Amino acid sequence: MSPESVTAAVVTRKRTEGRTEARARAARRRKLVVLGARTLLLVAVLVAWEVLSRNKAIDPFNFSMPSKIWDQLVQWTAHGTAHGSLGEQIGYTLYEALLGWVIGVTGGVLLGIVLGRVRFLADVLGPFIKILNALPRIVLAPIFLILFGLGTVSKVASAVVLVFFPVFFNAFQGAREVDRNLVANARILGASDRRVTLQVVIPSATSWIFTSLHISFGFALIGAIVGEYIGADKGIGLLVMDAQSSFNAAGVFAAMVILAVVALLAEVLLTFVEKRLFRWKPGGPGAER
Amino acid sequence: MNSDTPRPTPDGTPPAGAPAIELRGASKVFRTPSGGEHTAVRDLDLAVGQGEFVAVVGPTGCGKSTTLTLVSGLEEPTEGEVLIGGEPVTGIRPEVGFVFQQDAVFPWRSVLSNVMAGPRFRGVPKAEARERARDWLGRVGLAAFADRYPHQLSGGQRKRVALAQTFVNEPEILLMDEPFSALDVQTRALMSDELLELWGGAHGRGASVVFVTHDLEEAIALADKVVVMTAGPATVKEVFDVALPRPRKVESVRLEPQFIEIYREMWASLGEEVRITRERGASRVA
Numbered sequence: 288m289s290p291e292s293v294t295a296a297v298v299t300r301k302r303t304e305g306r307t308e309a310r311a312r313a314a315r316r317r318k319l320v321v322l323g324a325r326t327l328l329l330v331a332v333l334v335a336w337e338v339l340s341r342n343k344a345i346d347p348f349n350f351s352m353p354s355k356i357w358d359q360l361v362q363w364t365a366h367g368t369a370h371g372s373l374g375e376q377i378g379y380t381l382y383e384a385l386l387g388w389v390i391g392v393t394g395g396v397l398l399g400i401v402l403g404r405v406r407f408l409a410d411v412l413g414p415f416i417k418i419l420n421a422l423p424r425i426v427l428a429p430i431f432l433i434l435f436g437l438g439t440v441s442k443v444a445s446a447v448v449l450v451f452f453p454v455f456f457n458a459f460q461g462a463r464e465v466d467r468n469l470v471a472n473a474r475i476l477g478a479s480d481r482r483v484t485l486q487v488v489i490p491s492a493t494s495w496i497f498t499s500l501h502i503s504f505g506f507a508l509i510g511a512i513v514g515e516y517i518g519a520d521k522g523i524g525l526l527v528m529d530a531q532s533s534f535n536a537a538g539v540f541a542a543m544v545i546l547a548v549v550a551l552l553a554e555v556l557l558t559f560v561e562k563r564l565f566r567w568k569p570g571g572p573g574a575e576r
Numbered sequence: 577m578n579s580d581t582p583r584p585t586p587d588g589t590p591p592a593g594a595p596a597i598e599l600r601g602a603s604k605v606f607r608t609p610s611g612g613e614h615t616a617v618r619d620l621d622l623a624v625g626q627g628e629f630v631a632v633v634g635p636t637g638c639g640k641s642t643t644l645t646l647v648s649g650l651e652e653p654t655e656g657e658v659l660i661g662g663e664p665v666t667g668i669r670p671e672v673g674f675v676f677q678q679d680a681v682f683p684w685r686s687v688l689s690n691v692m693a694g695p696r697f698r699g700v701p702k703a704e705a706r707e708r709a710r711d712w713l714g715r716v717g718l719a720a721f722a723d724r725y726p727h728q729l730s731g732g733q734r735k736r737v738a739l740a741q742t743f744v745n746e747p748e749i750l751l752m753d754e755p756f757s758a759l760d761v762q763t764r765a766l767m768s769d770e771l772l773e774l775w776g777g778a779h780g781r782g783a784s785v786v787f788v789t790h791d792l793e794e795a796i797a798l799a800d801k802v803v804v805m806t807a808g809p810a811t812v813k814e815v816f817d818v819a820l821p822r823p824r825k826v827e828s829v830r831l832e833p834q835f836i837e838i839y840r841e842m843w844a845s846l847g848e849e850v851r852i853t854r855e856r857g858a859s860r861v862a
Contacts (some may be wrong), residue, residue, distance in 0.1 A: 471650055472680035474668055476745065477697035486693075490684045567684040569727040 351536040359541040369529060370521055373545075379521040380511050381549060383439050387446020388507035394447070395454030395503075396496055403462020403492070404484055416455070424448045425513055432518050442519065446510030450503045457499035461492030494568070497561050504553050508546060594662030596749060596784035597624040597647055602656035603809075604642050616642040618809035620656070629775070629785045631795035633846055634805030635853035640788040641677070643810065644751045647786060648674050660749060670698065673747030673783070675755040681726045681737050688713065688722035690737055694745040712740040715774065732763040736770075743774055750775070750783040754790065768798060768826045776823060792846065796838055797826045804845045807852040814845045 333353045339345045340352035347355075363373040370376065402409040428445040435441035465488050473487045515524025523542050530538025604617040616639035624630045634640050645651040646658050649668040658665045660672070681690045691709035696702070713719050716736040726734055735755065742750070755771075756764045775782045789795050795802045796818055806813045818838060820829055829835055 466680075468676050468678050468680040469682060472674070472676060472741075473682075473693070473697070474650065475648060475672060475674040476694035476741065477668075477670060478693075479697075482697055487682070490682070567686075567725045567727070 348534070349536060351540055355537040356540045356544065359535075359537045360544065363526075363541065368526055370525060376521060376523050376526055377545060377549065379439065380508070380515065380523040380546075383442040383511040383514070383522070384446055384504070384507040386439075387443040387510055388450050388504055390443070391447040391450025391507065392454050392500065392503065395451045395499075396458045399455045399458025399460075399496075400462045400484065400489060400492065403459045404488060409459075416452075420452045420456070424452075425510075428510075428514050428517055431514065437518050437520050442511045442514030442522070442524075445514040446507040449506040449510040453503050453506065454496065454499045457495045458492055461495030462488050464495075465491045494565065497557075497564075500557060501554065504557065505550060508550055512546070594659070595623040596626045596628070596661060597786065598622070598657075598659040598662075599643070599646065599653075600657040600659070602643075602646055602653040602658055604639070604646060604651065605654045615809040617646070617653075618811050620811050622803060622812060624784050624786060627782050627784055628801060629782070629787065629799045631787045631789060631799035631802045632805060633789055633792055633795045633802060633842070634810060635807050635846075635850045636790060638805050638808040638849070638853065639810030640790075640805060641753050644674070644753050644786060644788055647749070648672055648751055650674075669749075670745075671748040673742040673745055673750045675738055675742050675750075675752045677754040677757060679726070679734055679738075681734055681741065683726050685725075686722065687718060687724050687726070687729070687737050690726070691740045691744050694741060698745070708744055709740070712744045715743075716740045716770065732759055732767060735759060735767060739771070739774065748783050750785045752785065752787045754788055756794070757789070757791070764794070765826045768794060772798065772822075772824060772826075792839060792842055793830055794826075796820075796835055796842070797824060797829050802838075802842060804842060805849070807849045807856070813849065816842055816845075 336345075336350070337352050337354060340347040340350060367373060368376060402412060425445070427448055428441070431441040431444040435444060469487050469491065470483055473483050478486065511522070512524040512527070515522035516528050517524075519525045519528075523545060527539050527542045530536070530542065599620050599622045602617060602620045603615065606614045606616055608614050620643065622630075622643070632640050632643065642651070646653050647660070647665065649665045649672065652666075660669060682693065685693065688706070688709055691712055692702075692705045695705035695708055700708070710719070710722065713722055716739055718733060718736055718740065721729065721733065726737065729737070738755070756767050759767060775785065785799075787795070787798060792802075799818055802816045802818060803812055804814045804816070805811065816838060820832065820834060
């Protein structure tokens with residue numbers, strides 16, 4: 288290599304390095320700007336709410352104000368609620384939602400895969416499932432209350448009926464839309480029907496199923512809360528009910544804040560599990576190329 | 577390499593015993609979603625001798641692939657018979673291997689696990705399956721990629737995984753459905769050579785192969801016998817013997833005068849069918 292070409296190469300490398308660095312800096316700056324804008328928006332909304340409410344531009348009785356909601360949260364945390372500590376209420380609701388979610392997901396996935404694989408069952412049960420899905424299933428909550436009483440079972444049941452259907456339909460679709468080449472290949476390679484289901488259909492339906500898991504945890508929370516709201520002796524839904532009956536708008540909003548935090552944490556956890564499971568997918572964390 | 581395997585007689589029947597694959601008056605009719613009927617294959621007669629490499633060429637969409645699914649046992653013929661080793665095909669047989677046109681490797685399995693799949697499905701113990709899979713990965717030159725996932729490989733590498741996945745089961749009947757059509761021209765020539773090497777050196781006597789393609793050059797370079805199909809519904813139009821000596825190298829064999837002569841003859845036969853297919857397509861659009 289001649290000396291000129293060596294220096295030329297070095298210069299080019301320096302230039303590209305400079306460019307990459309500038310690009311990285313711009314990306315970092317953009318991230319900060321977005322984050323700043325988000326914070327600003329949140330603060331602006333909260334301040335506007337507070338100010339409008341204090342000046343009676345909006346009715347503080349109906350809409351409460353951030354400071355009162357904060358006070359309510361502090362009070363619940365520090366002195367507990369009328370039904371025991373705040374942690375206990377969250378624990379109950381979370382337990383009901385989680386149990387309902389697990390049961391609903393298990394049932395939905397199993398039935399979805401089975402119906403996706405067994406044509407006859409799908410043809411027989413198809414219309415019934417459609418009808419059940421078309422019903423506003425949340426009205427079943429009072430029936431569950433009559434059936435199972437004030438305890439956790441009735442809440443778990445309402446969570447199950449809300450979770451089951453979206454998961455079922457996704458699993459069913461996932462099992463139906465398995466790449467036919469993959470199935471044919473597995474069969475030629477010597478896979479039995481059981482092996483095809485376990486090792487081809489289920490893995491390829493997993494991404495469909497996971498899509499539904501994200502939405503369905505929200506549904507499980509709704510099921511548990513509505514169940515508690517209708518009648519319970521513990522839980523966040525009961526706090527909402529209490530706050531409502533004493534015309535305490537701040538209490539309702541405070542309960543909403545707690546629920547939002549719980550739902551967000553669950554979402555983060557689910558995303559983490561998903562990333563570990565889908566290492567084989569392009570664009571996933573396994574794709575280091 | 578393969579030059580000392582017993583050559584089948586020109587009509588495809590080996591000196592002793594039944595042909596490896598035989599289709600007798602096979603037809604396949606599919607029901608279309610709109611309720612009509614679509615005849616993919618009509619009255620097809622074809623015999624493939626033991627260890628013979630047969631290429632099937634025909635216009636696009638004429639039903640070549642259907643022929644393979646009939647032989648594989650994935651589909652049953654509506655009429656006629658399909659025989660393997662003289663026995664009628666009633667399901668998927670263990671001696672059959674199939675390389676698909678599209679990617680059919682399992683994306684959620686690593687490369688090694690993909691190649692292990694066949695033996696594992698057939699009840700081979702894990703350790704032995706792994707050993708056999710590693711051996712075949714070495715032969716297709718992917719030993720260093722055992723732990724990768726398919727999406728981390730190039731198209732040619734994925735095809736090699738598919739080949740290893742099929743060959744690890746040591747098939748006596750090898751069905752290939754335009755296996756290299758998605759690859760670029762250079763990779764394709766390379767893969768053809770590799771296929772010939774794997775086929776010739778696999779277990780002394782090569783498997784009986786049916787190789788579907790729409791590429792005449794590929795067909796002549798690879799096969800002992802080239803079957804030209806009519807425009808769909810597919811049936812055999814003409815059969816050409818390719819007497820080029822083996823072992824062959826794809827890039828050099830295509831320069832031989834004999835190759836060019838066969839090519840010209842075959843194109844005259846195939847070109848007519850391609851024209852018919854194209855005219856049909858045009859009249860459908862009009």
